[in-house]
Amino acid sequence: MxxxxxxGKRHEIDVPDEMPxxxxxxxxxxxxxxxxxxGAGLCGACAVHVDGSxxxxxxxPVSAVRGKQITTIEGVSPDGSHPVQQAWIKAQVPQCGYCxxxxxxxxxxxxxxxxxxxxxxxxxxxxxxxxxxxxERIRAAVRLAAGKAKGA
Amino acid sequence: MAGGIPELVPATDTRVPxxxxxxxxxxxxxxxxxxxxxxxxxxxxxxxxxxxxxxxPTLNASxxxxxxxxxxAMPGVVEIVRDGDFIGVVAERxxxxxAAAEAMPVxxxxxxxxxxxxxxxxFGL
Numbered sequence: 001m002x003x004x005x006x007x008g009k010r011h012e013i014d015v016p017d018e019m020p021x022x023x024x025x026x027x028x029x030x031x032x033x034x035x036x037x038x039g040a041g042l043c044g045a046c047a048v049h050v051d052g053s054x055x056x057x058x059x060x061p062v063s064a065v066r067g068k069q070i071t072t073i074e075g076v077s078p079d080g081s082h083p084v085q086q087a088w089i090k091a092q093v094p095q096c097g098y099c100x101x102x103x104x105x106x107x108x109x110x111x112x113x114x115x116x117x118x119x120x121x122x123x124x125x126x127x128x129x130x131x132x133x134x135x136e137r138i139r140a141a142v143r144l145a146a147g148k149a150k151g152a
Numbered sequence: 153m154a155g156g157i158p159e160l161v162p163a164t165d166t167r168v169p170x171x172x173x174x175x176x177x178x179x180x181x182x183x184x185x186x187x188x189x190x191x192x193x194x195x196x197x198x199x200x201x202x203x204x205x206x207x208x209p210t211l212n213a214s215x216x217x218x219x220x221x222x223x224x225a226m227p228g229v230v231e232i233v234r235d236g237d238f239i240g241v242v243a244e245r246x247x248x249x250x251a252a253a254e255a256m257p258v259x260x261x262x263x264x265x266x267x268x269x270x271x272x273x274x275f276g277l
Binding site: 085088 | 178181182186187188194227246250
């Protein structure tokens with residue numbers, strides 16, 4: 001049994017130690033907001049927070065996050081009210097939307113570390129791949145959320 | 153809600169709001185940014201198996217041989233399908249299909265180079 005805390009809720013799951021966290025979230029806990037993209041930790045679709053840091057769940061064995069605090073897109077807010085989610089809606093970022101949960105998790109971590117990132121810092125931090133090519137709007141949404149975080 | 157197919161909304165019940173600064177053009181935007189939007193890979197039905205497709209290393213690669221035996225015996229693997237150059241792995245769970253696909257010895261060879269823009273040959277039509 002592996003104990004882990006996801007979105008504030010403790011779970012004990014009976015899975016192999018090496019099972020990637022992504023599949024424990026999606027298949028065991030039914031949290032399908034975290035996506036499978038490349039399976040190799042390159043695209044960022046599977047990004048979650050582990051103890052507040054961005055972690056690529058497709059290459060992270062569930063045994064490595066034993067006892068840690070995991071936050072998925074479902075745990076960001078119950079109703080989409082988080083400033084980053086609101087900025088994503090307002091800037092009309094999503095097209096197909098498949099990569100956006102991962103993008104949002106990375107953006108939240110960026111803004112927690114740096115409340116007012118420059119465009120260069122945004123570009124550097126937001127390395128997730130979007131096959132629709134929504135990068136311009138992602139940058140606009142991060143700027144928008146940064147303004148909100150400062151109360152602007 | 154995990155599992156199940158999203159319900160269709162009758163056309164008479166759908167409303168497209170008048171556009172204004174406060175109304176998102178994308179009606180699904182809230183679902184997307186909360187992770188609630190369901191994609192085909194998110195659907196879970198009782199007894200549903202999961203699959204992973206192996207792609208050749210190049211566009212014009214053909215499949216010379218594959219050794220199914222080891223992968224077929226891996227946990228959760230239900231079937232390995234070969235159809236011409238196509239390989240599909242079927243398993244109880246995604247990560248089992250992925251692990252089997254990655255573990256399978258496959259050898260490929262490049263076909264004659266495909267001329268740029270030759271759609272007939274590119275798509276085997």
